[in-house]
Structures are given as structure tokens and as C-alpha cells.
Amino acid sequence: MTTATLRSRRLSLPDYFAAVERFTTEGWTDGLPIVPPTEEGVEAMLAVLGREPGEVVGRLAPRFGVATLEKVAINAVMAGCRPEYFPVVVAAIEAIADDEFNLNGVQATTHVAAPLCIVNGPVRRTLDINGGPNCFGQGWRANATIGRAVRLCMINLGGGLPGLTDKATFGHPGKYTYCVAEQEEASPWEPLHVSRGFLPDQSAVTLFAAEAPHSVSDHVSRTGRGILTTVADTLATMGNNNMYKQGECLVVIGVEHAQTLAEEGWGRRDVQQFLFETARRPLHRLKQGGEYYGDATWEKYWPKWIDRSDENALIPVVSRPEDILVIVAGGSVGRFSLVIPGWGRLGSRAVTKVVAAVPATSATGIRDGKN
């Protein structure tokens, strides 16, 4: 590939610092300094896939800018990605550009939602994407930069500008970067992407419009029912969009909790069914606030089978067991899980896309002992 194949406008600037300042001034960053996207950096990124730079990955709302491989690569360089991360970034952009994801709403909403990128399959290990200790925190380049690349594409191609087109009242820290691997090795169940119809030896990303993680501490329960009762209680809260607008939510079972569930023989479906039946609040309580809009709530969101005349009827946090996404992640020590409420059934669903095969030569980022 030669530089002539890259069609983007060139900017000549005095040095690295001038580039960082210029990009910041233009509104092309998330507020943190970026890696200036030079032709060499962008070409190295594109070379991993070996496809035409002009290939269209999708259009990103609300501006509906065209995300070509070249433009995604530019933003991936800016985010600090290594070239071998590029197929994961491209798959994530495919996912958020899918109509099912409804990026238009996710970008523009006043809610806090941000796309969470959950990585499954062999690429987790090849690229050292953390699903272990502190997996939602700092310290892993792949997690930090893949999630950041998605956000930079949302800014520069989607036109998501805080206070203007991104109307989030608060946002949350995951809007800088929000990428995690499932710790498939610690899970008693098939990996998330397999539960969604993909093969175990495929790598895939699942993008989900999500709140920030909320810790579920249960250091006392030694049974699956006990642990999941605490998870259910944390899920079914009046301030949670899911409670009134249903949709999907995510439960991240910690490794110690997963061990207890595995010992008792719980399947993923058992976990979903228990949480569906237990994560509920009585109608009379929900009517007092939250997002209760009377007829509109009944007509648009809540399941038909609930007895509307019964003030004590229990409303589930989502409408179906399968709308509770379940993964396993985290460090091996600590009796914690997480709940991550979604945006609600507002035209957005979690979307899974396959990651194109990554060259074997890319296995240079692995740090032993951290997964």
C-alpha cells in the first residue's frame, strides 16, 4: 500500500505537541491527548486487515458520517491502538453502526448510556484483552485503546459532541473507554458469543448500550440462590431505566460467585430465570416515581401478563429471562459480581459481530500472569 491510497486530508504541523493541540482545538478528541495519526501509523493499522482503505464499515449516527476502514484506522491510531487491535475495533464499529444498536439514540440520549464492548473468543488471549483482575479498570492497553477508538469514531464520524448532539445529562467514565473481555476459562457456561449463535473458535464483540458497572457485594452467601438474590435486589431499583423501560441488562458474575454456581450445577438459563423471577418490584411502589407514565408505560413497555388491577403485582426488571445478558469476569479473589443496567427498550439491542482473523505475528502484547 502506498500513501496515495489514503484519501484523507493532510495537515502539516510543526511537531507532536502542535498536533495534539490542534486536534484538541478542533474538537477531534475525548479531552485526553491523542497519538497523532501519521500516514505510517494509519497504513500499519490498515495492513493488518489488508483490505481497501475506502471499504465502508458503516454510517455512524447522528451525523451519519461514513466510517471507511481508513477513517476507523485514523481514529484507532489516535486512541493508541496497536495495529493488531484493528480488527476488533472494526468489528465494534460494525456493531454500533447496525440499525439494531440504534446509535442515533445512544449518542443523543440524556441518559448515561455508553457502548460497552465485550470481547469473546481466541482474540482475547492473542491481544491480551483483560477479563481478569480490575478488568473494568485501568492497566491494559488493549482494553483502554479499543474502547477509546470506538468513542473517537463516535465523535469524529458520528458527530457526537457533548452538550450539542450528545445530550447526556451526566455521561459516565465509560464514555472515555469501555471494553472488557469475558473470562471464558472461569465460566461454567458457554461464552457469551456462543450463546448468541457464534462458534467457540470465532472471536466476536458484543456491543451493549450500558450504564457504568455497579458492584454487587455478597461475601456472606454460600449458595447460588443467596448470591443471585443479592444480584436481583441490586438490579430491581426505581432509578434504573430497565425497571420502567425493560430492554436488556448485563450481569457480570465474579469468579468466586461463578464457582459456587458451578458447584451447584446452575446453567446460564437457570441464572437468567431466577433473576427474571426475583428482580421485581411491586406496582404500588413503582407508581410513586421513576419513569412511570401510566398508560404509556403499560402500552409500550411492561409485559401484558401482569395484573394491572393488583397493586401488589410484581413487575420484572426486564420482560424476558433472555434479556438478562450474563458473563463471567473479574479477578479470582473477592466475592463480588456486577450489574450493568442498560438503556431500556428504546430501539436499541446488544449486537454481536465477528472479529476478522488476526495474524499470528501479533501475539506481542501478552503479559503473563494477568489473566
Added chain:
Amino acid sequence: MHGEETAVGIVVLDPTAEEEAETRPLAPRRGSLNGLRVGFLDNSKERADEILKRLQELLTERYEFAETIWRRKAFYTKKAPDELLGEIARSCDVVVTAVGG
């Protein structure tokens, strides 16, 4: 492509979509609503319909529409489907829309 500044130290690429916005003229404004087909597009967010119903009441006190047409978006978070917009464009002379909350 062209460089926009002359000092050469580092050459970087524009990360934006670099698309030219298409300019389209506004539809002609109507001086009166008498005899027109008036559409009301509810974006389906809570209480948008209440705003629109009240507007309809106020407008019909002042004008005589040839026809009143109501349409509703399936999701307030998504843009209206092209088919819906096309249908509204064909069947209405004027459209009032409202965003609920």
C-alpha cells in the same frame, strides 16, 4: 490531497468524515392553514400526543383544515423511517411535530 499548512514537521490525517453538507431549500411557508391537509407527527415520547392534541384544538379554532392526518413514530429515539416520511410528504401539505419528555 492538499496540505493546509506549510511548516513541515509532522503530517497527520483528518479523522473526521470530511463530508460536504447538502444544502436544500426550505419548503414554501404557508400563510394560512385553511383548506390544507394538516399532519400531526407524534414522536411517541411520553406526552408528545398531549402537546399535539392541544395544538390541534387551538389551530382548528382558527382554521378549517381539508383533512387532519395523525402519524406516530415507533421509537422516539430513532429517525422516522423513509417510508413514513415519504407517505407524510405525499399526504400532507403541512406537518406539525412535537417531542415529548
